[in-house]
Amino acid sequence: MSDTASQRILIVVNSGPSTPARCAAPFYTATLLACMDAQVTVFLSGEATQLAQAEVCDKLYAAADGEPVRHFIQQAKSAGIRLLMCRAPGVVINEQGLIPELDEIASGGELAQMILEYDKVLTL
Known part of the structure; x- marks a missing residue:
């Protein structure tokens, strides 16, 4: 059993479309930790809430020749992470445009x- 087994890890993401190079790393890190048996929650806050919109994450690339951010989100979900999005006060959310992940x-x-409550908190 590794040191990360059973640990609860929270990754708070604030990067969004204005910094695309930073948008894949939180999900990649979450995938790695989940594969090491950690219980991982990724919390989208601030500009990162836009990553929960299909029209954004399907067209946003961290690297010019890479995969869209949605690919990294799907990998993380396949590894078992939990994905949450912050509800900003007074902001109307179009739930039909949100990703099923x-x-x-x-x-x-x-x-x-x-x-x-969590054992470790990362901001990426």
Whole structure:
């Protein structure tokens, strides 16, 4: 059993379309950790909430000749991660445009609670 087995790890993502080179790494890292038996939650906050929109993540590339960000999200989900998106106060969310990989829309209060409860918190 590795050191990450059974650990709960929270990855808070703030990067979005304005910094595409940063958008694949959180999901790649989440996939690796999940494959090491960690319980991984990825929380999209700020600009990263746009990654939960199909029209954004299907057309956003971290590298010019690479895969779209959606590919990395799908790999992470296949590895067993949980994907949450922050509900910004007063912002209307078009739920029909959200990717099916999204598990839940959560509040900032839920994020704060997870930060206190999880074994490790990463911001990527």
